[in-house]
Amino acid sequence: METKKKKLEIIQNKCEFADYDASQLLNETSKIRDLITKRATLEILFPLCCTTEPVRHKQFKESLKGISSKTLSTRLSELVSEGILERKTYAEVPPRVEYKLTKKGQELVESITDLLEWMRKWSQRK
Numbered sequence: 001m002e003t004k005k006k007k008l009e010i011i012q013n014k015c016e017f018a019d020y021d022a023s024q025l026l027n028e029t030s031k032i033r034d035l036i037t038k039r040a041t042l043e044i045l046f047p048l049c050c051t052t053e054p055v056r057h058k059q060f061k062e063s064l065k066g067i068s069s070k071t072l073s074t075r076l077s078e079l080v081s082e083g084i085l086e087r088k089t090y091a092e093v094p095p096r097v098e099y100k101l102t103k104k105g106q107e108l109v110e111s112i113t114d115l116l117e118w119m120r121k122w123s124q125r126k
Contacts, residue, residue: 035082036112040067040075045084045101049109054088054098084108 026033035041043064048055060072076099079085084105090096101109 032082032108035078035084036108038075038078040064040071041079042112043067044072044075044079045105045109045112048085048099048101049106049113052100054100057097057099060099079105 036045044060047063057072057076060076061067061069064072076085076087080087080099083102085099086102088098088100090098
């Protein structure tokens with residue numbers, strides 16, 4: 001026997017997800033969700049949100065103790081391919097590579113910051 005999926009009642013008329021199926025939304029966001037939950041992703045993104053200056057690979061390596069060069073390079077490449085970071089290379093010796101947040105990346109960091117603020121607010125013991 002087939003059962004119908006019961007939809008949740010919308011509490012507010014302004015719910016931006018009113019026309020979304022939850023499983024569809026999760027499928028659409030799975031790639032970015034998987035990326036931001038990987039080791040070192042947040043550690044890379046948060047320092048960038050506090051500056052408009054590009055950050056060099058060497059600066060990341062120095063500030064991210066305990067993160068291997070391979071993990072750092074992989075994560076930076078993933079963030080660039082998702083359009084979250086912009087990578088700029090300079091034809092210099094030694095080679096210089098800089099990264100900065102794109103508009104998409106800035107919005108992502110702001111959203112994560114909002115979520116962290118919510119977590120801090122509601123996790124405090126009273």
